[in-house]
Amino acid sequence: MSEIYREFVLRGPSVWKALVAFVKANAKAACDARKPLRVIVTSSERKRSAEQNARLWKAVYEQIEQQSWVNGRQYDKDTWHEYLAEKFLPKKEVEMPDGTMRLRRKSTTELTISEFGEYMQAVEAYAASELGVVFYDQG
Template sequence: MTERLEFELHNPMQAKLALKGQLFPFLANVLQGGGRWVLTVTRRKRTQPQNRRYWGQGVLAQVAAQAVVNGKQFSAETWHEMFKRMFIGVDELPNGELIGKSSTKLTTAEFSEFCTKVEAYASTELGVTFYDLEGR
């Protein structure tokens, strides 16, 4: 008997079929063995394609290659730190310094919104022109 059941749901019909065909039979089986079970429904965290589009040769690489501030260029990691601070928020370190909140816990929708803000800022404020992001 498996201890875990996971679905990725995209629409109401798929959810109905998964609940009826897989979840109900699974619960009927495991609940006969006693014990307590927890059912959690959450949004999916950012996807691998989103991550590749943002990192890879996508958004951050193109910002790092094109953006010049005060005569300097910065690494993708440096830009990522700045964008996290600007668009996600900050956490305070024990010494009082601030660091950008992690983007790894963002849902697909939140990460999409974050990327949209980064791209808009990079285009309008840094003059970055993005190429072939959809193929990333």
């Protein structure tokens, strides 16, 4: 039996039914294969995944780096990351050791899965509409 992974966000009765049906359909086979299903209930959302981060750098930033020209110049992925993170990620005021206050952007490592997805959508939309980037399927 291959590894099973399925996530359900319980927003309504149809999802609850799907969860119950999934467990009914897979629990016995998983136990028989000595790979019992794990059920975790939480109200918090997981942090962004390594797969999401890899896609951002490979499929998104790499395309931006290769296709974008600004004032006759191209920039590397790290520069685009800093620029776009500053442009699209939320900022919060933090106190420095000397007592001064400073605005700091949220790091992509702090984003939840859905926040990271929204960030990638904003980056891709900006790159397509403002920079003329065409995103190619990486699959």
